[in-house]
Amino acid sequence: xxxxxxxxxxxxxxxxxxxxxxxxxxxxxxxxxxxxxxxxxxxxxxxxxxxxxxxxxxxxxxxxxxxxxxxxxxxxxxxxxxxxxxxxxxxxxxxxxxxxxxxxxxxxxxxxxxxxxxxxxxxxxxxxxxxxxxxxxxxxxxxxxxxxxxxxxxxxxxxxxxxxxxxxxxxxxx
Amino acid sequence: xxxxxxxxxxxxxxxxxxxxxxxxxxxxxxxxxxxxxxxxxxxxxxxxxxxxxxxxxxxxxxxxxxxxxxxxxxxxxxxxxxxxxxxxxxxxxxxxxxxxxxxxxxxxxxxxxxxxxxxxxxxxxxxxxxxxxxxxxxxxxxxxxxxxxxxxxxxxxxxxxxxxxxxxxxxxxxxxxxxxxxxxxxxxxxxxxxxxxxxxxxxxxxxxxxxxxxxxxxxxxxxxxxxxxxxxxxxxxxxxxxxxxxxxxxxxxxxxxxxxxxxxxxxxxxxxxxxxxxxxxxxxxxxxxxxxxxxxxxxxxxxxxxxxxxxxxxxxxxxxxxxxxxxxxxxxxxxxxxxxxxxxxxxxxxxxxxxxxxxxxxxxxxxxxxxxxxxxxxxxxxxxxxxxxxxxxxxxxxxxxxxxxx
Numbered sequence: 001x002x003x004x005x006x007x008x009x010x011x012x013x014x015x016x017x018x019x020x021x022x023x024x025x026x027x028x029x030x031x032x033x034x035x036x037x038x039x040x041x042x043x044x045x046x047x048x049x050x051x052x053x054x055x056x057x058x059x060x061x062x063x064x065x066x067x068x069x070x071x072x073x074x075x076x077x078x079x080x081x082x083x084x085x086x087x088x089x090x091x092x093x094x095x096x097x098x099x100x101x102x103x104x105x106x107x108x109x110x111x112x113x114x115x116x117x118x119x120x121x122x123x124x125x126x127x128x129x130x131x132x133x134x135x136x137x138x139x140x141x142x143x144x145x146x147x148x149x150x151x152x153x154x155x156x157x158x159x160x161x162x163x164x165x166x167x168x169x170x171x172x173x174x
Numbered sequence: 175x176x177x178x179x180x181x182x183x184x185x186x187x188x189x190x191x192x193x194x195x196x197x198x199x200x201x202x203x204x205x206x207x208x209x210x211x212x213x214x215x216x217x218x219x220x221x222x223x224x225x226x227x228x229x230x231x232x233x234x235x236x237x238x239x240x241x242x243x244x245x246x247x248x249x250x251x252x253x254x255x256x257x258x259x260x261x262x263x264x265x266x267x268x269x270x271x272x273x274x275x276x277x278x279x280x281x282x283x284x285x286x287x288x289x290x291x292x293x294x295x296x297x298x299x300x301x302x303x304x305x306x307x308x309x310x311x312x313x314x315x316x317x318x319x320x321x322x323x324x325x326x327x328x329x330x331x332x333x334x335x336x337x338x339x340x341x342x343x344x345x346x347x348x349x350x351x352x353x354x355x356x357x358x359x360x361x362x363x364x365x366x367x368x369x370x371x372x373x374x375x376x377x378x379x380x381x382x383x384x385x386x387x388x389x390x391x392x393x394x395x396x397x398x399x400x401x402x403x404x405x406x407x408x409x410x411x412x413x414x415x416x417x418x419x420x421x422x423x424x425x426x427x428x429x430x431x432x433x434x435x436x437x438x439x440x441x442x443x444x445x446x447x448x449x450x451x452x453x454x455x456x457x458x459x460x461x462x463x464x465x466x467x468x469x470x471x472x473x474x475x476x477x478x479x480x481x482x483x484x485x486x487x488x489x490x491x492x493x494x495x496x497x498x499x500x501x502x503x504x505x506x507x508x509x510x511x512x513x514x515x516x517x518x519x520x521x522x523x524x525x526x527x528x529x530x531x532x533x534x535x536x537x538x539x540x541x542x543x544x545x546x547x548x549x550x551x552x553x554x555x556x557x558x559x560x561x562x563x564x565x566x567x568x569x570x571x572x573x574x575x576x577x578x579x580x
Contacts, residue, residue, distance in 0.1 A: 028352075031366070037356050057467060062358035064467045103491055105337040106330065107469035121334070121473045122487055123548045138343060138491045172345060 042156035044149075047089050055110040057099060060144060060155045064099035064107055066130065074115050074128045082129040084170050085140065087161065090151050097130045097141035098174055108141075117141075143171040204426035208409050210397035211423055217395060218436035219284040224383065225437055226277045226444075233269040234372070241322065243368035245361050248324035249463045268452040274316055275455040276444060278478035281309060289508070290530055292517040293396035299509040300389040306506045308382045311375060313479070318371035320476065324364060325460030330473050332359040332367070342492040358466055400517035472547055480544030481537045487548055488557035497560065504567050511567065514574040522580065525573040529566060536562045 043060040045067065050056050052071040057064050070078070070086065070093040086093040099107050106121035116133065117126040124137040131140035147159030165171050182189040191197050209217075240260050242251040256263035285305070288294055294302035317335060321328045336359070340350045355362030394405055403421055412420035423429055447454070459470050475483050486498035516523055520530040536559055543556035 031352055031355060033351055033355050033357075034362065037360075037362070041357075059467065062356065062360060062466055104334045106334065106473060107467070120469065120471050120547075123553070135490045136487075136494060174347075 042154060045153045045155065046151060047092065047094055047153060048151045050092075050094065053112050053115065055112075060098075065144060065155065066095065066097050066099040066110070066141065068095040068110065068128060068130070069093070070095065070128060077115075078127070078129055082127065082131045084165070084168070085129045085131060085143065087146070087148070087153070089148060089153075095128065095130050096146065096153065097143050099141065101137055102132070102139050102141060103137040139172070142174045144174050200426075204430075205424050206409065207391070207425040208405050208412075208422040209395060209425055209429040210401075211421055212397040212399060212401065213395070214398060215432075215436050216283065216287040218433045219280055219287065221430075221433040222437055222440050223277065223280050223284060225441075226273055226280060227379070227383070230270060230273045230277065231376070233266040233273065234376075236263075236266040237270055238372055243322070243365050245324060245364055245464070248322060248364060252323045253461065265448075268448050268455075271455040272444065272448045272452050274319060275476065275478070276447065277312065278316070278476075280440075281312065282478070285309070285505070286534060288396075289533075290520045291396050291398065292400050292512075292519070292523075294509045295512060296402075296515070296517055297393035298389075298396065301386065301393065302509050303506060304382060304386040304389050308379065308386055309505075310502075311379045311382055315371060315375045315379060316476070316478070318367040318375060321359075321364065321367045322371060323460060324464045325457075326462040326464060326468075326470050327457050327460040327473070329359055329464035329466065330469055331475060332363065334473060336363075338495065338498070342495045359464075396517065398519065400519065402517070474545055477541060477545070480542075481540035484540040484544035484556050485560045485563060487544070488553060488560055497564065501563065511570045512574045513571050514577040514579075516577060516580045518580055524577055526577060529570060529573060532562070533566050536566065 041061050043058065043065070045058050045065070047067065047069075050067055050069040052069045053074065054069070056067040058067065059065065075083075075093060083093075085095060085097075087096050088094075101108050101119040101121065101124055103119065103122055103124050106119050108117040108119040108124065108126060110117050115128040117130060119125070119137070122136050123134065124132065125134035126137070126141060127133050129140070132138070143162070143165060144155050145158045146162050147154045147157040148161060166173060176192065178192050179188060182192065187196075237256060240251060240256050240263065242248055242255075252267070256267055258264075288302065288305070317331070321332050336350055336353050339353055340346050351357060354360070355366060405422060408420050408422040412422055412424070417423075457476075462470075474480065482498060482501045485501045486494045488494070489497055512526075514523065514526070520527045539555070539559045540563065543552055543559060546552045546556075548556070
């Protein structure tokens with residue numbers, strides 16, 4: 001008698017648990033970003049009109065993208081290590097990065113007179129290659145996946161230059 | 175088998191009592207729910223909170239009738255439709271905004287009253303834990319509600335707080351995107367926080383309140399001296415007419431009349447704020463519509479989150495996150511970190527007295543520092559206050575273990 005009850009209890013409990021897990025999975029999937037959101041993720045930017053030491057802000061996947069053409073003076077005072085963060089197109093050097101502080105996602109402001117970025121939220125600072133110079137941010141601004149197409153950049157696509165940056169740890173995957 | 179009197183008139187007292195046991199319910203939940211006499215006005219904060227929650231619920235229902243959870247319409251539906259078109263819409267909004275701010279002030283008073291009088295131990299652990307659960311639920315409710323007007327502070331608070339879930343060096347960006355339903359806060363984000371704010375979290379809060387009341391019923395509320403006495407015996411004395419000699423009073427009508435008096439004063443202040451000083455609960459930055467390409471100069475949370483925000487801020491990302499996470503849950507551990515058997519006001523508990531006031535003052539300093547820009551001397555003061563907070567909790571088991579038994 002008790003065995004039969006135990007069996008009924010376990011069978012009922014087992015199927016209920018199974019249904020519960022399936023429901024949890026469905027709930028998790030319902031919170032996922034929609035396919036349409038995932039798909040709308042490519043932006044093309046022409047680097048030609050950019051001027052030295054003037055910050056250009058574009059938009060990619062709802063996030064601000066910083067484009068900063070480096071001047072000779074900026075290149076001269078930059079550390080060799082940081083030059084790896086720049087994208088070279090048509091002889092010009094460009095810092096291209098997601099304009100969200102790697103600390104908690106505020107937008108740092110660019111200061112042309114000192115050639116650096118300052119995040120007002122928690123006081124983080126970045127140099128002109130957008131590498132971090134003062135905590136709390138743990139690392140420089142992230143570089144979005146890009147592919148060079150003449151003087152244009154396609155953000156969201158992965159080119160060999162970007163793969164190299166990923167491989168040597170210059171940037172993290174965004 | 176229950177007895178049903180065939181002659182009882184439908185819906186008469188007897189008819190209802192036979193079907194619903196209303197007399198028993200009334201007795202157990204109110205007329206014979208005994209409250210110690212030896213208490214002060216701070217014991218009324220529970221009912222003040224319940225009443226404030228009721229007011230938030232009612233004002234919220236009316237706001238819900240015109241609010242549009244849509245990124246292109248939300249801002250105008252609040253700032254134009256509700257504020258200038260809906261008859262008395264401004265009243266519901268100001269009541270809701272002021273109520274959300276004031277409810278945290280009362281929660282903190284309620285919490286620190288419990289800490290001061292030791293009302294979290296010897297049978298009262300679950301009261302404390304369920305209360306802390308309510309604190310977390312109210313925090314989530316306040317945060318999700320803050321998203322809804324879709325102004326600059328809504329957007330950027332949403333950005334910063336959801337980014338906390340990337341776990342610093344763990345780079346759990348997938349988790350952050352999952353919470354948002356997009357790469358950045360957007361339509362999916364607004365919709366789901368709207369759902370949380372108006373349905374799931376209020377349901378959880380109502381459940382939490384029932385649990386909180388339930389945990390109170392057997393251990394009873396504490397009193398000003400932490401005195402332990404026989405409630406049954408004291409109740410018998412009261413019921414026998416010796417009200418003066420008895421140490422207790424019934425919840426209804428005696429204690430409730432005191433509650434209502436305190437609530438009366440509270441609501442005078444509350445509605446003074448609603449009608450004449452509502453602006454303290456309305457951040458001017460949030461009257462700019464959300465813009466994902468422009469961060470406000472200073473991002474700070476509402477005043478009630480400032481102390482924990484300031485624990486996050488002075489450290490590097492990972493240390494800050496860990497410190498912040500500890501600060502969020504450390505109050506849950508209070509009944510177990512306090513190793514002293516004494517249930518007494520802090521003033522009679524030796525070093526604990528200094529611990530209590532140090533914690534209170536430290537949290538007030540953290541609150542002020544959280545609002546100031548993180549520069550110069552304020553960064554240092556903030557760092558010291560954050561480290562003091564941690565040190566106080568490390569010290570708690572040591573000083574209470576060595577406390578003299580009263």
